Amino acid sequence: MSSALQSIAPIARKETLGTMVREKLRAALMAGRFQPGEKLAIRAVAAALDVSLTPAREALYNLMAEGVLEANATGTIYVPELDTAKINELRRIRVSLECMAATEALQNLTDEDIKKILEINKAICEADHTREFSKLMELNWMFHFTIYEASKMPMLIRIIESCWLKMGSYLNVIYPYYGEDGKGIDLHDRVCAAIVARDALALNEAIAEDITQACDWMINRISAKT
């Protein structure tokens, strides 16, 4: 077994069209670019991304299988709408899984990682002050998943990602109000402090509160809208 060969190993495996479409949709979802309940017609996304029906359908159906998109009885695919019950269910799942990921991450985080996390947090504060919400959302994603990645639990991370995606279309519902009272920022600071102190308990509490607060915000907004 040649160690020289292993170092070249990865190979530039080309991405398939279906995968590219799926990733495009994921990114759009995560950026909150779709409205809750918005329909995603197969031919529409195929035309928008200039591919045929086959990869477009594949991407949409994969996201459905993940639970990120839904379809009604007639096969129309749309971005799911969340009610209070669903948000609360997602909240409980997320608290459980993200605390696990964070706790595990704490044992693996290098000083390098921690430095990166603190920098992202700083950038979040700046984006909050300048009220650049789309940047804020992206940084917030990076902040959390940089931590979770360190858990080295790929299946867990994937499930957490699905949960985030399910809430994706509601993110721009809460973000304009996120920094209003400084609570969101405060919680991130607590997360950072707990990481630096390597305090698992405090980290869990901060993460749980961060999730709970975001979900409460969502619930308030959707019940206000009705």
Added chain:
Amino acid sequence: MSSALQSIAPIARKETLGTMVREKLRAALMAGRFQPGEKLAIRAVAAALDVSLTPAREALYNLMAEGVLEANATGTIYVPELDTAKINELRRIRVSLECMAATEALQNLTDEDIKKILEINKAICEADHTREFSKLMELNWMFHFTIYEASKMPMLIRIIESCWLKMGSYLNVIYPYYGEDGKGIDLHDRVCAAIVARDALALNEAIAEDITQACDWMINRISAKT
């Protein structure tokens, strides 16, 4: 709005071919009919179920999106092989999520439900004595998911299902040894007792041990094989 019409509502929405193929594959996976690492060629499953490539590919890709199947760089789809790290990761996820589902279920379980669960447990004991493993596996699935269903947390249940499916191909690796020392049966009895007593703590412990034991068995078997 006519109340008479509402009572007929549901409508027999016909299943699509892709969905049927996916469910067939899920069932086969859950029954442990596939070997770990076994390849699933698109044309092969299409021919086996007498459908065209399109629905076969759809089903396989949906299961991939769920993380239940995997593909290598060249696109060949296969049943994933688990190593110790993966089993341990799945174990931790499962303990966390299934305890949550069970705890929540405890608040909703009717006497009817409990009766059904006790009956399933009885059937499991019988199937164990007669060493009907495939029946045992199916009953074991029913036992756990009858409990989890009562949580009324559909997204949670779906995630748990995915986790079970990921271990599916290893089930017949452990089941021939399951009842050997009576521990598996004992744990189910403890689950039942905790449910009857409505004791959340005892229920969590029993479920966690049940999962842990099954995973330990798997780890033993696969490390013995290597």
Added chain:
DNA sequence: TCCGGTTATTTGTTATAACAAGTATATCGG
């Protein structure tokens, strides 16, 4: 103006064909 039905169009579903890249087989030279 509103209602009924009819037509047209859109939409999801499935099969098939064409292509490319990988894998197996066979053939030939040493």
Added chain:
DNA sequence: CCGATATACTTGTTATAACAAATAACCGGA
């Protein structure tokens, strides 16, 4: 008999066409 090259075959990927069902548009009559 072994190994390398060429050939045939298998496999995943994608586009397209055909079908059916659902939705939208339309239009004439009350």
